[in-house]
Amino acid sequence: MVKTFFLLLFSIIISAQKIQLVQLTQNIKDKSKSAKSLTIIDNREDKKIGSVSHQDQPFEIQFKDNQMEKAVQEWFLSDNKKLGDTDFVLLIETLKAYDEPTEKSILGKLDVKLSSFVKKNDKYYFVSRLSDNFSFQPKYDVHIPKLTANRLSFVLSKIINETYSNPVIDVALNETELKNYEGIISKQIKSLNSETLSDGVYPDFISFLNQEPSKEYSVNKNKKGIAIGFINAKNWPVIEKFFGYVENGTAFRLTPVGFLEMGKDEKGFYVISSKKALSPQGVSEGMIAGSLIGGVVGGAVAGAIDSKEYKSSKVQKVYIDSLTGAYIFD
Template identity: 45%
Template sequence: MKKLIFFLLISATVAAQKVELITLNQNIKDKKGFIKSLTLIDNRSDKVIGSVIDKDEKAEIKFADADLENHFEKWFQNDNNKVGNTDIVIMLENLKVYDEQDENKTFPYAKAKIKISGFLKRNDKYYFINRFDNVIVCNPKTVSHPQKYLAQQISDVISEFIKITYSGTVSGTYIPENEINKYNEYLIKNNKALSNSVLENGVYTSFKTFYNQQPSFEYRLEKNKKGKVVRLIKNQLSTSFSEMYCYVENGVAYKLTPVGFDEMKRNEKGFYIYTSRVNLFADTKSGGVMIGAIAGGVVGALIGAAIDSGSNGANGAVSGIGFKSTQESNVYIDSLTGAYIFEK
């Protein structure tokens, strides 16, 4: 009898555990009518998303529809009556939620790690379009229920990423269908900045020119007596720093950011700078930082800016999603897109 009561108590506890559902129901209409189909490749090695703590209780986050592949197809069909002739493939590579206490912080932060990529498929060939690879941080001081916040952020990121992929620039290099799961290794070979042993000195106007190791000889830098870069010169005239992405001097790259130039170091993962969100996130016109849980159109703009953070923007700033954390860590430069990848 005691064993039965114990079993029932345990069962009741498990059943009472909070569950927050990710409902993928935003409008993903292709306004130009170019897209014929939307297919998902769920490439996650572990399909369990995870749990976070909400007021001393564990709250698990799940998809409302466990059959994601079927859901994506129906989702697109329901929102798109008029279709074109382009097939889009979305690859979900990673999705995890967890609590993490950062260094020198007194309490943990609920976080969501998401990596998602988009491709155009033609016959048995895939063409890379873009990807979003980041950690979204929830601020416990301003958010009452972290699981609700993160579930909504995940839903927003996925839906807005899909719409951005519809009109994204397609890479010229194709990936054979049997290599799609190794697309990064397949495409990264074209990144000359990573494959060359020595970087070409000069000023680079975009991530693409850095990727291809094609500095612009129209530009040069001027320094003050302390050796600090103070001016960008184009054809003998002073111009805005926003026209540059980075510069290389003596084989060392320096990335333009809102707080100055940060050295781009390299390890087995690629190039990175040691910085924080507070140093890279752009402010809104009203002075407040752009954070998530806001109108879908703005979220889409933020995700688009995060994906396109390889461009110069406002002195290398990126519009952010999630809490503007002061946590410093290695922030990687996506080897295919130039976007910032936060891991903390």
């Protein structure tokens, strides 16, 4: 009886010790060679990532030697042999892997919220943010722990590469203010705090955020007065993907299904649409730009959206991240 008990206890211990390492293999080389360092600031109360199961066996998601900061720094240095003079900081706000029981099975879940900053003279300037949650189903996903670790690696590489190239928001923060960076920065964003918006074309989200429309471009409309794209001073169609425009104080954002009016409430800016419409599979920025050249926004793009899925998708307020311009899907 005692022997059976210890065998059972040993098997439980062995089971609990299963580990799935996060393999940091994506390319995070700074092509501009401006990056000097990449530092991790972990604001989580619980420093463990958590575990997800494979065949009823829990696998703890870990970095090499269970040291995330060291693993990321080694990754950064291995891909960036020639260093520049810019210090980047990655703020870990949420990083949690866990099992979520359902009626028929157990889903593997990964919740992530990461923000990045440039550090200058002991001040921090916001650059980018990535917030998302992922689900992995045993029915379709062969090895959920590996997929969870791979997705985490991909997410890290995505925000790091964005950080190299994205413009900073010119609001200086102390390190102690990082825990409330969004609230502090939001109070200084012109588009959020102005009673009226400035008319004009906004090539990117930062220009909209600062309410600095470009004088080099204008809205291209068809004979019915419907906006179909943008044109430059030479009256040539713009092939780049622009953020949108403001006309008579009303903002319109360019999306995969055309220009959508942006509303605003106490939570920020939003569009009335759905996740499937705003991020349909098979739609790229190139397709959006191509449809602009053709003169009709959404022509080629609409073909990439399954009509049945689009019609059945839930249409609601989809808020826009006030610091990045990304859509926030519940």
